[in-house]
Amino acid sequence: MKFSNDAGKVSVPGVPVAWRRVKGEGPAGIVAQEGERVREGYVRLDQSSDLPMPSDERVELSDATRALSEDAKRAAFAVIEGRSA
Numbered sequence: 263m264k265f266s267n268d269a270g271k272v273s274v275p276g277v278p279v280a281w282r283r284v285k286g287e288g289p290a291g292i293v294a295q296e297g298e299r300v301r302e303g304y305v306r307l308d309q310s311s312d313l314p315m316p317s318d319e320r321v322e323l324s325d326a327t328r329a330l331s332e333d334a335k336r337a338a339f340a341v342i343e344g345r346s347a
Contacts, residue, residue, distance in 0.1 A: 298324055
């Protein structure tokens with residue numbers, strides 16, 4: 263999944279899903295992975311509709327998504343450098 267078509271685009275590996283904050287503190291959204299337990303104060307977006315956007319528009323990656331992303335970057339750099347991942 264890509265979040266933009268500009269030079270700063272970010273690819274997200276795995277099976278990403280989106281969570282939206284509905285109460286409490288934290289980023290407005292989290293890009294998580296299918297099967298991850300939804301954090302307290304969030305709902306999975308495909309399970310809710312017509313949610314108001316929190317005033318904080320920050321979005322972050324869940325721990326599982328961040329780990330997959332870092333693994334993909336390491337593997338890509340290994341290929342570029344001509345070594346196995």
